[in-house]
Amino acid sequence: MSNSPSILIVGAGAIGALYGSALSRSGARVGVVCRSDFEQVQRDGYRIASKLLGDHVFRPHAVLRDVAACATPPDYLILTVKVLPGVDRAALIRPAVGPGTVIVLIENGIDIEPEITAAFPDNELLSALAFVMVSRTASGEIHHQSLGSLAMGRYPAGATPAGERLVSLLKAGQIECRLTDNVVAARWQKAVWNAVFNPISILGGVLDTEAMLRTEADQAFIRKAMNEVCAVAAADGHPMNPKLVDRMIADTRALPGYKTSMALDYENGRPMEIEAILGNVVRAGQRLNVPIPALESVYAVAKMVEGKRA
Template sequence: MVYSISIFVSETQSAMKFGGKIGIVGAGALGAFYGARLYRAGNDVHFLVRTGFELIREHGYEIRSCDGDFTIKPPVYSAPEDLGKCDLILVGLKAFANHFLPEVLGPLATPNTVVVTLQNGLGNEETIAEALVKCGVHRSVAEASKQIIGGTAFLCSNRVAPNVIIHSAHGFVRLAEFQGSPKERTFAVAQLFLDAGISCEVRESLAAIRWEKLVWNIPFNGLGVAAHQADTAVILADPELRTTAVEIMKEVIAAAKVNGVDLDERLVADLIGKTEIMGHYKSSMQIDFEAGRPLEVEAILGEPVRRAQQKGFSAPRMHMLYALVRRMDQLRQSNLENSQSRSS
């Protein structure tokens, strides 16, 4: 079910106002873009920055967007202790960096803090709940889970310098509570995005929006690496790769179904159409691979395969893509470590 934000505002307008402190954790291509849009809209947004801190503190962020270029100079911090407690935390970390979450969230969160994750793949909400317990903010995973909102962002953006984000297409966000049905706060968070000029929907099922995003993420992230520097235009222009992408998309829909999520098969054509207007867009996984960084292999490729197989569905195409990219990631990281060892 998709909820109408405009109707909800007219009925509970006072409940829709969110004036608290917002912390951005993972200020990369996704986190910095949405954080910048929220900041430009007048919200109290603070950025936790690990790469390019001095540059960003001095010059701010430059957003080169298909919706219009702008620059901001928001408050930035190199340590979570300096940023301090937040009312809302927006997590944009790459999933392979989730092991940092306990040390990051501890100084930022209170028992009343709402944590919104727009990370890719499956399993991030569970990891955040465990991190909130490990750092002592909550006493149990069940308690922590009530403070988490999951979301997906269909966004074409790349960080070309520590403080420069290029936004080339799309950007809509979908939100759902990790536990239970949407609450007033869910709509309040959605309204933040809407007021910042970002299309945003509230959904009943987090699982549905996660699997829906995976219908695109699995083939285009995976093939972007496995097919050797294959951006979206390359994949769609090659008949064999295009057919492979479509077949994987259909298989993801089947995997979602055995996990209790019914997705319309017309989603495949819809997402192919959205991809065709992206041009030569590189997925985040392709960019990370080419830059020698770790990949979100498990969250985007591995966990969906495991959940499908736990339900008795073998997901052969998804499994093969996962195996290939996992091996390529392992070899790349091993080669980098050996190279660094020799140079030192």
């Protein structure tokens, strides 16, 4: 791998643009695949408004309309598309994956890696979790509200030079990033929050985090559902810190109310990642014989909301 690695970001929306800009600042040659904003980004790049990183313009090394237009396999292929039923992510990236390409997933959900490892068994896979508030506000325009850190590790476990290199590049681009040798446990830890707050945020129309934690009864239900996720994680071999749920609730209450990614998708008529974020947790609980009545109820009603909108 050269001193200036080639990186292709597939699904370069808000997440992809933010981390792509950081990698570009660190000296990587960053190309992006974007369909809806292709003309705008090709002409003007991405305009990123960020208090943390400063307002700036990210001009990718290459802007492609589809993956098949990638002439040379990149050193890293970063996938940031939504994990949705019916979306064949392996087929989407296949034209650009070469023998030495490291595939990186910056996506939500539990148990999202097997589809990729089955399709590319000889390629290294890095799984990453983003802790960030960022959104696309208009064509080619990104608003980075706060946070921005990444945790990543080799799937299913371990750390590698390729992961260390990518972390170094992100840090050089002002992104807080850490390697973990147990990324599956890290995904479960994020799911403790994600699998509860995200779907509940769409059950009452659009609820922000403040609305979901307004009363003691609200907090009690949220806590019950989060503890059920912890129970499933433990049954899967990844016990959580006993103080995790209380800490997450306290941290969420300390922030101004904000809308989850699923609430924003619901509000804007976009597909929602109900299956990846919650459905996979529910199925894991049922497979492992863990009682999860709160999660099953939230999942059932979330599917009703999704079905009504379809």
